[in-house]
Amino acid sequence: MEDAQLVHDFRGGNHQAFNKLVTRWQDRIHHFAYRFFASSDDAAEITQKTFIKAYHKLDTLDDVNKFGSWLYTIANNLCLDELKRVGRKRATSYETLKVAPQTDTATPADGMVLRNEGLVLLHKALLQLPVDQRVVVIMKEYEGLTFREIAEILDEPENTVKSRLYYGLSALKKTFDSWNINKEVFDYE
Amino acid sequence: MNKETARSLFMDYLYDELEQDQRNELEQFLSQNPEVKKELDELSDVRSMIAHLPVQDPEKQLVMAEPDQAGFQEWWNDFVDGLLPRKGFARAGFAIASLLVVFVVLGAFTKLNISVNDGGFSLAFGEKQEIIQQGFTPQQVEMLLQQVREDNAVMISDAVQSAQQQQENELEKTLVNFADYIEQQRQSDLQMISSGLYDMEETYYDRFRQTDQVLGELIQTVSTGN
Numbered sequence: 374m375e376d377a378q379l380v381h382d383f384r385g386g387n388h389q390a391f392n393k394l395v396t397r398w399q400d401r402i403h404h405f406a407y408r409f410f411a412s413s414d415d416a417a418e419i420t421q422k423t424f425i426k427a428y429h430k431l432d433t434l435d436d437v438n439k440f441g442s443w444l445y446t447i448a449n450n451l452c453l454d455e456l457k458r459v460g461r462k463r464a465t466s467y468e469t470l471k472v473a474p475q476t477d478t479a480t481p482a483d484g485m486v487l488r489n490e491g492l493v494l495l496h497k498a499l500l501q502l503p504v505d506q507r508v509v510v511i512m513k514e515y516e517g518l519t520f521r522e523i524a525e526i527l528d529e530p531e532n533t534v535k536s537r538l539y540y541g542l543s544a545l546k547k548t549f550d551s552w553n554i555n556k557e558v559f560d561y562e
Numbered sequence: 563m564n565k566e567t568a569r570s571l572f573m574d575y576l577y578d579e580l581e582q583d584q585r586n587e588l589e590q591f592l593s594q595n596p597e598v599k600k601e602l603d604e605l606s607d608v609r610s611m612i613a614h615l616p617v618q619d620p621e622k623q624l625v626m627a628e629p630d631q632a633g634f635q636e637w638w639n640d641f642v643d644g645l646l647p648r649k650g651f652a653r654a655g656f657a658i659a660s661l662l663v664v665f666v667v668l669g670a671f672t673k674l675n676i677s678v679n680d681g682g683f684s685l686a687f688g689e690k691q692e693i694i695q696q697g698f699t700p701q702q703v704e705m706l707l708q709q710v711r712e713d714n715a716v717m718i719s720d721a722v723q724s725a726q727q728q729q730e731n732e733l734e735k736t737l738v739n740f741a742d743y744i745e746q747q748r749q750s751d752l753q754m755i756s757s758g759l760y761d762m763e764e765t766y767y768d769r770f771r772q773t774d775q776v777l778g779e780l781i782q783t784v785s786t787g788n
Binding site: 519 | 569570572573574577579604605607608609610611612613614615616617618619620623624625626627628
């Protein structure tokens with residue numbers, strides 16, 4: 374069943390339709406928020422707030438075919454609000470990221486250690502991006518949205534979105550170069 | 563195409579959102595400008611690197627919508643709002659008319675019977691039934707009267723006998739009390755008489771003794787004087 378039909382059913386009083394929408398979308402919203410904050414707690418909180426707001430505001434959605442974009446808009450606004458609320462604390466939250474500890478039974482392998490460190494640094498690098506670039510990188514690279522969809526969500530021109538993505542990827546490139554990280558680090562399996 | 567134009571197409575090219583003819587044009591330009599192609603390859607490498615970023619799924623369904631408990635109430639309110647006129651008087655009139663219709667229909671089903679007579683106001687449901695009053699025959703009445711009389715006679719006889727017995731008991735009790743009183747009075751009088759006689763005897767005895775004493779003294783005086 375399409376999202377639009379579920380939205381119609383919910384507006385008709387079927388609460389189970391909303392639960393199906395939650396089941397269908399909560400992983401994506403959670404992933405978006407998790408990559409935005411690098412925190413499971415924050416991601417869960419943002420996800421809950423997003424769906425609670427959607428529950429109360431679903432009647433205001435004009436085009437039911439754009440439920441997903443509308444949901445991302447809510448989630449993005451909530452992330453920005455949260456960032457403003459605890460901006461300074463959030464700006465340094467990546468410092469809490471740690472390398473995944475190695476178990477005693479695991480065979481020490483330099484490649485694995487380097488890969489784990491690289492993954493942590495990936496998140497650090499992402500969190501160091503300006504917020505507008507970070508949002509675009511996450512939506513495009515991980516959520517797989519089209520430039521048009523991202524432009525609608527952010528209410529910006531498509532070229533602005535592409536420009537932010539270009540500068541975001543370029544900034545990540547400079548960061549990785551300064552940390553001596555290259556793609557071979559992540560080729561270890 | 564120049565370098566800036568080529569760079570403006572990088573994002574569409576990397577994410578496969580470029581039209582085929584533009585793609586061909588860009589690729590041709592890149593083949594002739596290796597330094598620009600190197601920039602594109604570096605961005606592509608960044609993409610391949612950040613693609614490894616891990617993510618966590620939520621552990622459970624984070625939000626669950628519960629059905630509204632007041633569903634019937636809402637439905638009923640909507641139904642009433644849709645059925646009744648909006649204006650005040652019309653709404654009240656419609657409600658009164660509806661109640662009358664309901665009253666008439668229910669009255670027809672339940673065979674409601676309302677009547678006012680000398681006996682007062684009566685409200686009844688169901689078929690009206692004639693009141694059949696069943697009385698006693700003269701013989702039965704006579705028997706009942708006879709029975710009542712006999713019962714009364716027995717009851718009066720018992721009552722008179724009981725009263726007579728009670729009266730006799732009371733009289734006997736009074737006589738006994740009177741006899742006791744007389745006896746006590748007699749004993750008291752006898753004691754008083756006895757006491758009076760005793761006192762009188764004492765008095766006479768004292769007087770005889772005084773008289774004897776005076777006579778003795780007189781005799782002694784006379785004899786001494788002689």
